[in-house]
Amino acid sequence: MPANPRFLMCPPTHFAVDYVINPWMEGNLHSTDPARAQSQWSALHEVLSGLARIDLVAPGEDLPDMPFTANAGLVLGDVFVPSRFRHAQRRGEEALFTEWFAQQGFAIRQLPADMDFEGAGDALLDREAPRLWLGHGHRSDAGIAQEIAAMFDLETIALRLSDPRFYHLDTCFCPLSGGWLLYYPPAFDAEAVGAIASRIPESRRIAVSEQDALAFACNAVNIGTTVVVNRASGELKATLAKAGFEVIETPLDEFLKAGGAAKCLTLRLDER
Template identity: 45%
Template sequence: MNIRATLADKPRPRYLMCNPQHFAVTYSINPWMDPKAWAATGQVLHAKAQQQWDGLHRALIRHGANVDVLVPASGLPDLVFTANAAVVLDGKALLARFRHPERRREEPIYAEGFHALRARGLIDQVIAMPDDVVLEGAGDCLWDARRGLFWMGAGFRSDKRAAGVVDDVFGVACVPLDLADPSFYHLDTALCPLPCGGVIYHPGAFTEEARAAIELRVAPADRIALDIADAELFAANAVCLDRVIVMSSCSAALRETLEQRGYTVVTTLLDAFLRSGGSACCLTLRLDRNSRATAQDAVTGTWATQRQ
């Protein structure tokens, strides 16, 4: 077993993380990654990454999460981004199939980790993607509890036809969204469904057709559009713990918008990971999502009242 529990089992949101012991930028598979810049001050940046990861880990636990930690593996610097490990819902884990060879080496590590979780009773089924279909886990496949569907990013790192696999495995709708800007190469860099029904998103990250798909399903009052400044801070790459939203940073205007909707915004700086194109959501994977649960089950009080 290569996973250890950091908290006793409790009825709390449960996340998977991986310590950044081997995190570095040693190759480039997205526009944020600059191996030469990392190499120039790598030791300092690695220490900063560890400190910032520890801060995120503490913030999640402080706000009620259980966290299981995957043991890192040498030579796999992006293993820290556990959001990419799988799509998880109703006890089923659909393991990722990566596009780039640099990350395909992570697949057996994640598979071993999920089988360990299954042995502990935290996952019921571990399911492999078809060999010829690429889907980079929850980095490109986000559960929207209020609408009872998955949003799925496609184009740069995941295949659009993976939506059909997700639909078949989980028995829920999966809405594919074509991504248009390589800086927002995974869906979780540009979109975040909120428990209240709001959706944080950066319109410029999507094709016109994808924006229309979002607008068809999300009412204008529930669309929280990010400008380029907040988008480049990866403000959409956030972790939602009921009324608490954990992210690296955001503008005062976005904070105010979220607070008006009843959220507490917790910022814990993660800019070391932005050098690899990741932030809070990328560093975590929710393990206990249930398609039968609603935002009202998880949140005391009514969102409608909070938003008036």
């Protein structure tokens, strides 16, 4: 673990639910409270600032989902692989994020133009082994796994997401320090569940309840032995404590209206 972890966040200046591109947005059109969203984002920023360095990217007008910086792309070392969003409503973010990373000195590597990929929303590094988990089925194409494996000479495991409520991998799957895994098995098809079980020992897998999954407990930011979440049940907090983790809850229900929480609102910049 680097001594000074680094994350990218984007202020929710233009955050809103102005369209429907996932099940969480249904019924929430134009229902967000800007002041509440800002307050919740600021509280998350304050918590994370005590644990890591936070960089900011300027929000783009007419891009209400841009605060979900996890979807900007994949960061590995000094390389940034920009996303290619499936939905037209988010494609305006691509150039802004790419420009920011180029200005920061990252090398930009592009994926094939005809493939969808939604960054660290669907591409998560294991915290113990040299492997990357790639979620597909709703937003990212399965073939991205082969592209990334070849690009970085890194084992990449494709996991098919089967429940549309968990449309990105980071909504239901969170690798933790020490080789632990926080996840919601019903979000995956049988083959994906088997792929996970064959690589992560049962003793290191923490399966959450549907209640915790729907509170986006798996959409967590893990820094060392700290796990920052929107909300977690007492049972889950006790299980994580037994595994050596401290849970910090910071309410993000305003962002759940758009289908995101703590992890969605951050992008790790010092991945090795």
